Amino acid sequence: MTARAFVVGHPIRHSRSPLIHGHWLAEHGLAGTYERLDVAPDDFAAFFRALPASGFAGGNVTIPHKEAAFRLADSLTERAKKIGAVNTLIVEGGRVRGDNTDAPGFIAHLDQSLGEGWPERTGGTALVLGAGGAARAIVVGLVERGMRVRVANRSPERARALAELDPGHVEALAWEAVPAALSETGLLVNTTSLGMAGHPPLALDLAPLPERAAVADIVYVPLETPLLAAARARGLAAVDGLGMLLHQAVPGFFAWFGLRPEVTPELREKIVADLVAR
Ligand SMILES: NC(=O)c1ccc[n+]([C@@H]2O[C@H](COP(=O)([O-])OP(=O)(O)OC[C@H]3O[C@@H](n4cnc5c(N)ncnc54)[C@H](OP(=O)(O)O)[C@@H]3O)[C@@H](O)[C@H]2O)c1
Structure with missing residues (x-):
């Protein structure tokens, strides 16, 4: 049949x-x-x-x-x-x-793009920008791989609600605190719609990120968002959003x-x- x-x-x-x-x-x-x-x-x-x-x-x-x-x-x-x-x-x-x-899709794409040792190489710390539907799946996936996760969102109550999912591993961070938190971030993930075609870019100076850091964007229109271009310009590993769509x-x-x-x-x-x- x-x-x-x-x-x-x-x-x-x-x-x-x-x-x-x-x-x-x-x-x-x-x-x-x-x-x-x-x-x-x-x-x-x-x-x-x-x-x-x-x-x-x-x-x-x-x-x-x-x-x-x-x-x-x-x-x-x-x-x-x-x-x-x-x-x-x-x-x-x-x-x-x-x-x-969506969670295993995002993680499988990280495995394929960065190699399976990425949680260790990034120091086990992720900063997730955004707290919408996609962020929820990504936070669950990251925690399953043993990451400690910080979540920052424009509307702070949504970040706090997401952190409640697993308070032992997930912490809410104020949106304004993101620049200062970059120096302690091994994996930066954009799950907001900033950077998507027709939306403003995510305005963030990536200079404080450690050299071992990787940057992932789940926006895939365009494929190369301003955030990923800035990460590559700094010599950091950059992971685009299309792989998540394919792997999910x-x-x-x-x-x-x-x-x-x-x-x-x-x-x-x-x-x-x-x-x-x-
Ligand atoms: N690659 C993939 O397979 C895949 C899968 C799913 C989604 N996506 C993409 O991921 C993005 C989010 O999807 P979603 O389903 O999670 O959407 P959603 O539930 O509507 O969440 C949107 C997120 O973006 C934030 N945001 C929107 N405008 C903002 C601004 N001007 N400044 C700061 N933050 C802003 C929102 O913050 P507030 O809470 O403050 O509004 C919220 O955290 C979309 O671009 C979507 O295309 C990709």
Whole structure:
């Protein structure tokens, strides 16, 4: 039987997920489909309830449905429970399981870009800028890899709420305190929308970062954000946001189509070409 999967969001036109999964289906000669579904928020609960009888093996969930999917899922992985949002659904035995693969996606990309010893090399300390949905997943992923994490956000209450996730390993920092904290930071991660096309850049002087530090940005339009350009100019390791998008797709593909795909340079080039073309 042909396995079917989807990405659901509203709007959904921008999603690169069909390109990613379509690449893997073609690469492995699998007779599956991966469809783009535009479902408005008012219709999402009905869409979700119809899933077990829909013939879909599962799918990805994107903005604005990640929290609704979390509430509606019949069961959740431990990671999804911690993050409070779901981006991957697996339909099995008439039930829908919710997972969140953003955290392992971000970490797998760091492993691939920096080598697996990055937690030690960066001194085990990360500073995460931003406290939105993506930041939550990234903080969970970093703590799982043994990092001590500081979170700074323009709206301080969101940083404090994120720190409460794991007070033993995560601490909230005032947004104004970021420049002074850089000298003690081994991994700087931007999860704000600053630096994204159409948004102002993240104005931060990276000079105080230690020489061993790495800088990651999860914004991937543009691929080379001003923050990453500044990190490279200082000779620091710079990790772009596209890899997280590619790696977060791996567990879903494995669950629906039964084969663990790889994030290859060919796949990356295909998505980069699409980013440049749009
Ligand atoms: N690479 C990937 O796979 C991937 C995955 C998910 C998201 N992303 C990208 O990550 C970014 C955040 O996504 P999200 O889902 O976490 O969004 P979100 O929940 O809306 O959070 C946005 C974050 O940006 C901060 N922010 C926005 N404007 C700001 C400004 N002018 N100054 C300082 N902080 C500002 C917000 O701070 P406040 O709380 O103060 O508003 C908040 O922390 C987006 O650019 C998105 O495209 C990438």
